[in-house]
Amino acid sequence: MKEGRNTVCFFCSLGCGLTIASGEEHVHYQSAAANELDYQTDNLINKGSLCGKCNYIFELLSHPKRITGPQIKIDEKLRNERWDTALAYSAERIFKAVSTYGPGCIGIMLSPHLTVEEAEQTVALAKLIGTPHIDCCSLEDKPILAKIQNSTSFEERLPDVRNMEKMQTVFVIGDLFGLSPVLSRHILRAKYEKRAHKLIVAESYPSHTGWFADTYLQPNPGTEAILLTGILKLLVKQAGGLWKSSPEGMGSPIEPVLDSIELDTICAVTGVSVDNLQYAVNLLRQGNPSLVALASGFGVYDRADLVTSLCQAVASASDSYFLPVFTGANSRGVFETLRLSRSSAGMTASQLIEAMENGEIKVLLNFGVDIIRTFPGKRAQKALKQLEFLLSTSLFPNDTTAVSNIVFPAAAWAESSGTTVNMFGMRLPFEPVMPPPGYVKTTKEILNTFLEVLKNKGFQEKPMSSGAHTPNKKDIASDIAEVKGFLTHYAPVTDGQKVLIPSFEFVHSGDGSITQYLHWSRSNSPEPIAIVADEDDGISSVKDRSASDGKAKMIRIRSGEQEIIVPVSVRRRAKKGVVSAPVHFPQIRSLFAWKMLPEYGYLNIKPAKVTIEYV
Amino acid sequence: MEKKINNRILLDLDLCIGCRSCAAACALYYHEQANVMLGEIGEIAVVPLHCRHCEMPACVEACPTNALQKDEHGFVHRSNLLCIGCHSCVFACPFGVIDMKLMKHVTAKCDLCIDRVLQDKIPRCVATCPAGALSFKEITEPDVEADWVGGRISSRAIIRRM
Numbered sequence: 133m134k135e136g137r138n139t140v141c142f143f144c145s146l147g148c149g150l151t152i153a154s155g156e157e158h159v160h161y162q163s164a165a166a167n168e169l170d171y172q173t174d175n176l177i178n179k180g181s182l183c184g185k186c187n188y189i190f191e192l193l194s195h196p197k198r199i200t201g202p203q204i205k206i207d208e209k210l211r212n213e214r215w216d217t218a219l220a221y222s223a224e225r226i227f228k229a230v231s232t233y234g235p236g237c238i239g240i241m242l243s244p245h246l247t248v249e250e251a252e253q254t255v256a257l258a259k260l261i262g263t264p265h266i267d268c269c270s271l272e273d274k275p276i277l278a279k280i281q282n283s284t285s286f287e288e289r290l291p292d293v294r295n296m297e298k299m300q301t302v303f304v305i306g307d308l309f310g311l312s313p314v315l316s317r318h319i320l321r322a323k324y325e326k327r328a329h330k331l332i333v334a335e336s337y338p339s340h341t342g343w344f345a346d347t348y349l350q351p352n353p354g355t356e357a358i359l360l361t362g363i364l365k366l367l368v369k370q371a372g373g374l375w376k377s378s379p380e381g382m383g384s385p386i387e388p389v390l391d392s393i394e395l396d397t398i399c400a401v402t403g404v405s406v407d408n409l410q411y412a413v414n415l416l417r418q419g420n421p422s423l424v425a426l427a428s429g430f431g432v433y434d435r436a437d438l439v440t441s442l443c444q445a446v447a448s449a450s451d452s453y454f455l456p457v458f459t460g461a462n463s464r465g466v467f468e469t470l471r472l473s474r475s476s477a478g479m480t481a482s483q484l485i486e487a488m489e490n491g492e493i494k495v496l497l498n499f500g501v502d503i504i505r506t507f508p509g510k511r512a513q514k515a516l517k518q519l520e521f522l523l524s525t526s527l528f529p530n531d532t533t534a535v536s537n538i539v540f541p542a543a544a545w546a547e548s549s550g551t552t553v554n555m556f557g558m559r560l561p562f563e564p565v566m567p568p569p570g571y572v573k574t575t576k577e578i579l580n581t582f583l584e585v586l587k588n589k590g591f592q593e594k595p596m597s598s599g600a601h602t603p604n605k606k607d608i609a610s611d612i613a614e615v616k617g618f619l620t621h622y623a624p625v626t627d628g629q630k631v632l633i634p635s636f637e638f639v640h641s642g643d644g645s646i647t648q649y650l651h652w653s654r655s656n657s658p659e660p661i662a663i664v665a666d667e668d669d670g671i672s673s674v675k676d677r678s679a680s681d682g683k684a685k686m687i688r689i690r691s692g693e694q695e696i697i698v699p700v701s702v703r704r705r706a707k708k709g710v711v712s713a714p715v716h717f718p719q720i721r722s723l724f725a726w727k728m729l730p731e732y733g734y735l736n737i738k739p740a741k742v743t744i745e746y747v
Numbered sequence: 748m749e750k751k752i753n754n755r756i757l758l759d760l761d762l763c764i765g766c767r768s769c770a771a772a773c774a775l776y777y778h779e780q781a782n783v784m785l786g787e788i789g790e791i792a793v794v795p796l797h798c799r800h801c802e803m804p805a806c807v808e809a810c811p812t813n814a815l816q817k818d819e820h821g822f823v824h825r826s827n828l829l830c831i832g833c834h835s836c837v838f839a840c841p842f843g844v845i846d847m848k849l850m851k852h853v854t855a856k857c858d859l860c861i862d863r864v865l866q867d868k869i870p871r872c873v874a875t876c877p878a879g880a881l882s883f884k885e886i887t888e889p890d891v892e893a894d895w896v897g898g899r900i901s902s903r904a905i906i907r908r909m
Contacts, residue, residue, distance in 0.1 A: 169775070171874035181877045184771030313766045313877040320878050324761045340764050343792060638766040651779070652771050 200570025244460025
């Protein structure tokens with residue numbers, strides 16, 4: 133009799149439950165495996181629903197390309213090694229680096245896919261080594277979480293998943309359904325079960341979520357913060373007693389700074405009319421309860437931190453719940469663990485890359501991140517080459533493991549136990565469904581053994597040193613003042629330029645470093661395709677030629693020094709002057725500019741200005 | 748005597764987000780041969796097209812080798828051994844739900860996940876649907892009306908926007 137065991141999906145931050153039944157030691161894909169996936173129809177979060185990626189989670193568990201044992205780089209080639217030798221070698225290299233350069237030369241980078249327990253152990257590892265430089269590497273989620281955690285104006289007001297279907301107005305910023313398809317179950321039920329419920333969507337590109345909008349605000353790419361300022365201005369003006377302009381603890385009053393921003397300027401920059409803004413505001417005020425949901429995404433927003441802060445302000449002014457939707461499965465859990473224990477002097481993931489470039493960081497311990505794929509451009513690749521020692525854990529071989537000195541195999545969630553915290557703040561514990569393949573150990577086991585080995589080497593746990601750097605805490609009034617600065621410097625695209633914005637596909641998640649191994653994802657999105665609008669310059673001739681020879685036409689997209697050539701698809705509904713392309717492909721990610729915001733220590737990756745040419 | 752199963756798969760077009768998860772669940776079980784066809788409505792939406800297991804199935808009539816048969820529940824099954832991949836059922840189907848593409852020399856044909864249905868479970872595509880757009884129930888006349896594309900509020904909104 134095969135026994136069904138429950139686990140949690142790790143492709144997005146919703147934390148859908150699924151059941152895997154197996155009487156065998158290992159699941160064999162395409163034979164027994166497919167028979168054994170079952171749907172938890174009584175699960176509170178997903179009611180049994182799974183997206184396409186999650187259905188194929190089996191494939192990861194017994195994938196032929198999985199790393200199944202530790203590997204050490206000898207003569208520029210990774211070779212299999214015994215666990216004890218590999219661990220002793222790593223401890224020796226860390227010991228050598230610490231004794232030569234001091235503990236500050238070691239950086240630790242965590243994947244948002246780690247469990248809470250694994251994150252706690254990596255903090256213990258950092259304390260044992262004595263380095264404060266430990267951070268979670270999730271470019272999409274970091275600005276949002278950092279802003280929420282450092283907000284001096286707002287308390288987080290998360291909705292309960294059980295109340296999601298009762299929401300009367302849902303205001304979505306970004307492609308929520310593309311990021312987390314199963315969340316649509318709750319939001320669309322709210323919209324259609326009682327027909328009075330309304331959905332407002334603000335995103336710069338008509339995507340999966342936009343289809344269902346009652347009010348569809350389509351701001352120009354990168355102007356979401358300005359659009360939200362307009363909505364906040366109208367809300368504050370009309371809300372009367374609902375919104376106190378400067379409640380205790382919120383910081384400076386916001387009315388003077390809002391009054392100094394003209395609504396006409398906001399409408400001119402965002403391209404959204406006053407009537408549409410007013411309609412959205414009316415719906416938000418009528419909704420009881422109502423929800424503001426912000427979908428994270430690579431390169432979607434210009435200053436995601438300001439967008440987060442303004443979403444919180446709009447939610448507060450309209451007495452709504454605020455739900456940030458993260459790309460990383462356990463971003464919230466890992467960030468929370470680090471926030472409680474991490475020293476403020478430590479570098480963030482983006483600062484670690486800069487420190488590697490200038491030689492401050494000599495050794496990097498990388499738990500589950502494909503750094504080269506995640507960071508746009510080639511800077512991360514060059515930075516990793518500067519390192520003296522790079523340790524990586526990974527499910528699959530990737531660009532980062534290729535340049536690592538030592539690689540430890542990682543276990544998937546279905547193969548390990550732990551706890552994750554989903555977007556609703558729910559702690560979801562899970563147990564292993566089956567043992568990992570080959571000589572794979574769970575990250576928890578690796579860290580436990582590693583801590584023992586380091587203790588035997590004479591390392592002793594020390595409290596994290598606190599430095600001068602403190603997180604920049606700003607109130608909402610200063611955030612609005614910053615948006616006002618945007619307005620004065622806003623530069624629309626010039627002739628011949630277009631804006632490149634990211635698109636998200638149901639079949640991929642995050643940077644695609646794991647989903648690229650799923651057969652379903654590969655077959656549904658085999659190559660990057662740039663989508664442009666009909667009636668764009670020169671497009672009709674491309675269409676004609678395409679019809680005559682039946683071959684896909686190519687487009688050259690140039691952004692700064694980077695340029696790529698990809699197939700082009702012409703869509704009638706696409707926005708003029710905008711090129712969109714899926715950002716889980718590294719070549720597309722490389723087109724987005726990388727700019728560090730030193731005050732927060734993360735990257736601002738915004739829609740890029742590009743030129744296109746048909747080839 | 749087993750009880751007769753009159754339930755069929757119904758798509759609520761109001762809720763379908765076009766994510767293809769139904770096809771993924773089907774393809775996983777049936778060895779990469781998804782029995783759910785995907786229909787594209789212009790450039791706007793992708794919706795799944797399921798076999799309706801008709802009262803008088805044209806595909807059964809058209810099949811030259813009797814590979815397609817209707818069972819006691821009214822489900823139309825295809826025998827892998829008898830199917831010669833001649834595409835007769837593809838042309839006969841008035842709803843266009845049988846894929847032209849052959850996999851392992853046979854056409855794709857939905858069997859309503861009979862293995863699950865007989866255990867009082869719902870078909871895989873229905874269970875996995877992220878938006879809850881697919882349901883497995885006895886279909887009534889109002890359901891059939893609601894199944895029309897014109898009944899979709901969001902599609903009307905899109906047409907208005909265009």
